[in-house]
Amino acid sequence: MTLRTAPTALLACLALVAGPAASAQDEGWTWLFKDGSLDQWAIPEGDNGHWKVETVDGGPVIDYDARSEASGDKNLVTREEFGNFVLEFEWRIKETPFTNPNVPYVLPDGTHARGVDGEPLKLALPDSDSGVYVRGSSKSQVNIWCWPIGSGEVYGYRMDASLPTEVRSGVTPRTQADKPVGEWNAFRITMEGDRLTVVLNDVTVIEDAQLPGIPERGNLQLQHHGGYRDGKYTGPPSLVQFRNIRIKPMD
Known part of the structure; x- marks a missing residue:
């Protein structure tokens, strides 16, 4: 009996020692951030420590305060490109x-609702703003913010009036699946060809949306947003944290 159960117990112990990172690699996943290292990322030159690693809830997170001092691009960028x-x-x-003060009321087709005066409705709401650029393109940013439309939308495509209605409505979230500010949310983003699917907190908010003209390959970028002057933010700031970032290439 002991001889039969020992191998099973040994395998269980090895699995615990290996941990989730080994399992992720076995399944074709690559960790971009898990154990506190930013080696997979290029910090903007002149940032001066505003993109940093902190410990939250007992584990490492990428923390940003929206005050990067970089003179050029302020986004945090992966060193590798993906298709x-x-x-x-x-x-x-x-x-x-x-x-x-300028949050729009977004309709299901991606356009903005208008008031009785014919002008677009604008809501004044507390707002912080970030997101992830897929394939290195700001136009294909999957948004993170506080708009009633919810996170996961692709603003650059939704706002492009030259695109067909089906494209603009396709990148408009079906529902708001965000958790309250301060709570952790989970994204699963699938990019295949020019098609995008976004699952937020186990809810599919974007499904098989077309992104015409998106590059075939590019890096991932965690977005800087907003400005800071005279002790105040001058736009919706990227007061965000990220953790447990992994990717499975399908090329």
Whole structure:
């Protein structure tokens, strides 16, 4: 009896020692951030420590305060480029000290609702703003923010009036699946060809949306947003944290 059960117990112990990172590699996944290292990422030159690693809830997170001092691009960028992939990560908005006076009421077709005066409706709401660029393109950013439309939309395509209605409505979230500010959210983003699917907290908010003209390959970028001057934020800031970032290339 002991001889039969020992191998099973040994395998269980080895699995515990190996941990989730080994399992992820075995399944074709690559960790872009898990154990506190930013080796997979290029920090913008002159950032001066605003993109950093902190410990939250007992584990490492990428923390950003929206105050990068880089003179050029301020996004955090992967060193590797990707084509077709599945990307999974957790994110949360830390706080919303800025009130955005220009939040639109977005309709299911991606256009903005208008008031009785014929002008687009604008809402003043607490707002922080970030996202992830897929294949290195700002136009194909999957948004993270506080808009009633919910996170996961692709603003660059939705706002392109030259595109067909089916494209603009396709990148408009079906529902708002965000958790309250301060809580962790989970993204699963699938990019295959020019088609995008976004699952937020186990809810499919974007399904097989077409992104015409998206590059075939490119890096991932965690977005900087907003400005800071005279002790105040001048736009919706990227007061965000990220953790457990992994990718499965499908090329």
